[in-house]
Amino acid sequence: MTTTVTPAPPETTHGAVQRRLLRLAGVLTARPKTVLAVWAVVIAVCFPFASQLNDVLTKQGASKVVPGTSSARADQLVEQSFPDRSQRESIVAIGAPDVRGEQLRKLLAELDGRIAGKERTGEVRQSVSAYTLYRDSTTEYLRQLRTQVDRDLTAAGAGTSPEGRRQAVDAAVAAGQVPAGLADLAQRGVAADDAALPGLAAGFAAATDWRSFPVPVPADAVNRLLAEDGRAALVTVSFAKQAGHDPDVDWLRSAIDGSLRAVGAGPDVDAHVTGELALIKDTYKKAEDDNALMETVAYAIIFVVLLLFFRAVVPAVLTVAAIGLAMTVSQAALFALGHGVTLTQFTITIMNFVMLGAGVDYSMLLSSRYRQERLAGRPPKEAAVHATAHAGESMLLAAVAVVLAFGATLLSPVDWIPPLGYGGLIGIPIVLLAALTLTPALLVLLGDRFFALGWRPLSDLEHESALGRHLARAADLARRRKVAIVLVFAVITVPFAVITAQHRSTADPVALSPATDSKAGFELVAEKWGDAAVLPTLVVTRPPAGVVDPATHRLTASGLGSVTALTDRLAAVPGVARVSAVTRPFGSPLPADQVDALTADVRRDYLADDGALRIVVELADPPYSEAAVATVDRIQDVTEGAKDVGALQVGGATQVDRQYGNALNASFWQMIGLVSVGVFVMLVVALRSLLIPVRLILTIMMSNVWAIGITVLIFHFWLDRAIIDDLPIFLTVLMMGLGMDYEIFLVTRVRDLVRGGADQESATIGAVVDTGRVINAAGLVMAGSLGTMVLSSTVMLQEYGAGLGLAVLLDATLIRMLFVPATLLLFRRYNWWLPSLRRAPAVAEAGPR
Template sequence: MSDATTTTAGPASRAGGPPDAPDGRLQRVLRRFAHALVGHPKLVVAAWAVLIAACTPLATGLTDVLTDQGASKVVPGTSSARADARIKESFPHRSEREVVVVVQGTDVRTPQVRGLLADLDTRIAGLRRDGEVERSSSAFTVYRDTTAGFLTGVRERVRERATTEAARRAAVDAEVRRGAIPTALAGPAEEAAAADDDAAVTAVAARFARQTDWSAFPLDVPKELVDRLVAPDGRAALASVSYTDKAGSDPDVEWLRDTARTLSERAGAGVEVHVTGELALIHDTYEKAESDNALMESVAYVIIFVVLLFFFRALVPAVLTLAVVGLSMNVSQAALNLLGREVTLTQFTVTIMQFVMLGAGVDYSMLLSSRYRQERLAGRGPKEAAVHATVHAGESMVLAAVAVVLAFGATLLSPVDWIPPLGYGGLLGIPIVLAAALTLTPCLLALLGDRFFALGRSPLADLERHGAMARHLRRTAEFARRRRAAIVVLFLVATVPFALLVSGNRSTSDPVALSPATDSRAGYETVADTWGDAAVLPTIVTGRAADGVLDDGRPTPGGLAAVARLTETLAATDGVSSVDSLSHPFGSRWSADRLTAAGTGVTEDYASPDGALRFVVALKDDPYSEAAARTVQRLDTVLARDGAAVGTLNLGGATQVDLQYGAALRSSFWRMVLLVSLGVFVMLVITLRSLLVPVRLIATIMLSNVLAIGLTVLIFACWRGEAIIDDLPIFLTVLMMGLGMDYEIFLVTRVRDLIRSGLDQDEATMEAVVDTGRVINAAGLVMAGSLGTMALSSTLMLREYGAGLGLAVLLDATVIRMLFVPASLMLLRKYNWWLPPLPGRRRRTAAPSAGG
């Protein structure tokens, strides 16, 4: 197909726009820009080639700057944030960096499993020496340390009385005969007496703990402590590993998992291991999301390619459009790599960026190349048509991209650290894909001319105004004209039940409910079934002790009594199952003598040398349930009334974080929506010279969002019984404030151009629906296909994002844009373009201008 192909189907006023229509300010800038592009197309293409080549090394290294842990959902300045900081400072071994190894089997008290736990502790000892692990504990370490403590005492006594090896053996034998040393420990006691240092004594104790049946252990080990580490039925055992900051933001959970699995294979058939905990859950979720990306991307590309083939009815434009977007992703990934060295980025950052860029970039290229075809149908030459397409479609593209950037930019103002990483991708990706669509696509059109549409079936026919789609759009526009008021009222009324459904639904930030089926989730479920949810996701009360409560990390008599009173008050609170504390280390009161005899191995979880206290509250209900939330609120009241006598205490833990995170999201939601709405409103008022069009556009986006979020709640919560992620309403609404703009902007700017050509509001609206309906529907399918493929993810968060965004785009591009928007435009008629006269400027309401 050559550039000489001449088409005359359709008058200029219906296809390419009136040639003598005055340009607005933005259009004048775009016209100069387009002339420069088509004047040097090869130079522009070469510049992009150099840029892409330069960015490739950075793009391939993007994964190096991503974190598998993401950002915290703890809201700065809240009680949970203060509690979290205190735990990290005073009880680092009980922070969110504690990972739990779960061992399952028919009986975990066998010699094989004892050996597994002993070998695991030996492997982890290397990380402790390197400073990457604070400590590790298991039933094995409890029995070992108890034995080591006993043998150390024997060694000290014996070495005080005897100086020769023979005398020491005799002293040990004497203590065995007296009953001071259990007979089973006679041999280890002799070895300990001969040991050179404490490390050698610990090695002796480790061998004994490994070889001895724990159910008949000769020393007194607190049963309550063992029951926290070995299930009463003997089918599960726990080992905890607490990582330090030296291990980095992404501790090597996979090394721990691989090590435990290797040891479990040695232990024999029937022994399974899982690695769980908050750190492991988040790590596995990100790993799973990354592995899902290849499938989602492949499906998205197939869907988009098929839509492009049907839209263009030619192979070359479909391939070139995807190539332009794909190459721009290379540049955006390089930019993300540089940004990731300064801020926290996750795999979700990349996922959101890729699918938003894919949908928006293809939309932009479709709008521009579709407008080029209309300009060719109006009789303009290829280069002139490329300029006109860039001017008119480019205006819609720029306005839509600015709206998306405003939306993603608003996420950076979120008070919680979790949201901004999701916004960085769009904030970088959209300007880059817009730049590619506004430069590469016009240059390709200028270089190839009509060959851009090669390998197709009549691709330069008037596809917008002829055929089944055009007839359907005319009938739709006529229906909207005749039933304008009824359609507007119907849509508004239909939104009400969805709004009520969304407002009444409880969302959550539960990392377990939102995680896919992973090893860490299987481990969590085992722990929860055996020891309860609080074993992994407890409620924590912590803070600095009041004067006189602790003395160098040990309780004073009065301090212990005060801690006991507060513990019993907390435990008596409705909804609380039990409370562990310095006075009640395992939920029941211990005397001061018993605590002293137990040593720091028991008390170090509840009192720190720097003068801090820690209480662990087990709730009766699911930590993320409404009942648990009410219990935590009651605990807040108790602490406000009685906590000061013990110390400056803060309430934290899973339930409190969820409550405060949800409250922060709700408060920031309206601030972000207001900010984006204000930015979009000002931009559109200046560009479209109207007050009502921007207001109605923003209201229309909100209507689409309510419907889409409501449908998502119906699908996931009501039908599938799954949790709704806290972030969904805010992320979907703010994102759609940007992504949903381009379809209406394209439609409204077309209406404006037709009004400027002399048509009245009804005629211009109906013609615009026909002129833009095909490309808007196709663009909507592209965007929904791109974003909707996230619903294929195994991660619930991405599934809900994908479903919500896909539904919102489909609703927006079809029934909203084809029915509600035309009906409301024709209902308001001339008031669409009303704007109070500005000082020094005359206002024309009948012929709105194209720019500010």
């Protein structure tokens, strides 16, 4: 049997919150033009600042290095002592049929010349390529040759005139001491001064075939810059601090394009800029470019839902316009905040979509309540006042829940999470203020014309529409099958919980990044040299006295023994492919005399002038795999036993990811605990119930588990994509705020009907019908708004959008329309049980069923 529900008469206002809102609504509706004028002035003032918001956004995002960890200490030491090898290093990956050919030699020389301009301005510290390696080796050879010639001439009692030097070179060539291919260069080199030698060497390095290069160059060093098959080359570019927080990676790309044109390179030569700087910057740029499409689709979805909900054009247009104007104020506030905290493009993305969803929710609830008040016979102004008082309490509670959720993100030790929280913390209060002020003012000024250009917009849509009848049947099903419904929902949750708990996730920036120039470059490097060439593990320390000679910047005899023993043990660790250090700069151990003879540039890669040591450990397995984590554990065991070298810090991609994951999990439970306690206290005070807040939190968790499980099924099992490791925390924290809206809308309506004298059963069924249409429409709006993130080319936003969209949709339909009514009817009087506080609303019980 289907229960027929008739509209309940408007109840009187109860509670301190509603009384305060009633007074506020009275003030606002008495001066609606003033309200609109104030908003107009505020928006006019904010617009110039909002338009500058992009100026305070970081293009590199926030680091995943967790403060206080070994990876953070390693990162700090590398930044201080080895800035050329810090996160500010970018890699140019060049693919070509033959990177040793003349055209590619000229390309690398041309690119080096362009980069040299930035070196002179101090923006780039250094650039290293096969070309610079051959050039510098040639320069050093010429310098040593001239020194040797001068020594021999002096010993023979001859003068060191240019002519004498040239004759000495001729004799050395004739004796086979100088290769014939170097005769001309050597003649010019011994006759030139020091300043001219690099130029001579540069021309020779660009013109001479590297496969038969007459100057000795370390083969291991060449292999790090030229692929074994001769089809790829690397150029490393280290940006200095003078380049700012966001080094100009795009300038480097422009330099590459200019170099390609200058040497007439064909389409078979391609070059990419990669590395951490470029990967993050490209991902953020893609996200920024995608925003226009996502927002356009979101507005289209919202407008269609609003048209269907209101059955009128004017309220749909006014609602979207009001939220758009509120966004201008929020963006101006973020601009001010951005001068003191880190904000990213994702801050704006999340803020905009949350404001869209929540703002429409609030506007629909208030407008719908106004229409109900008008149908109950109240005049327009009085209807606006009462609608603001009753709907405003639900809106206020929902907004506080969202603010609590976003506020909890600021406590996370993981740097990238707080920037997301700032968007919600600023956006939600502003959009709530707009809904509580602009909407009532418009309702008073326009009256029933607010619903103009529509089809029967002031009819009883909650009870007379097809959806209203469907909701009545759903509520009746919840009444008749409450136990079965609760059990079915619990059973369905189990497999999704298993999937959620066991799914593999990653923070791999490459796997999660969109198709960009930097990703293509990384894939080229990984194909030719392996992932570890870009994402190695680092062991760094500032050794105690006695390990390094501060005068010569060389290892002492005891230090050489200690470092050699440490690197040998590291190289023997299962899972380690290669170890590079000052004792083995090219991967293989060197004799002590060769270690002492290393050039300053090679030595400084591993032993800084300030005495810091850097050891590069390349893993045999992908850096984000479980095998790599196990290898890093074994590396840590080795480092902990090497106290004679100092306090060794282990960093690098694998260690950062592992420690980031640990911090993420710890902060997840801290944030969930904080939000749960905050929401629980707020709802206990507002609703005077212990059971309803507990059930609300559990149902949010249920919708999250379902949404995460479905997202994993879609992206991992169907699309075979990586699952971002912070999806559960992002989804749960946001849904702890956003998902509260629908529960609060429903439960506050139940409470108001109970206060008006209805029994629990009638109040529950009546509330489902009264609020179901708003909740369903609000869920569609929120799911549509957040769900448009799946249109992003960034995997992270795609998964966020899918997870949030699914969670909101499930929460607003199945869970709120079936599960929640079933539990309300199952617990009856215990819903409002609150011991030792002021007596809760009297509940009139229906007879036994």
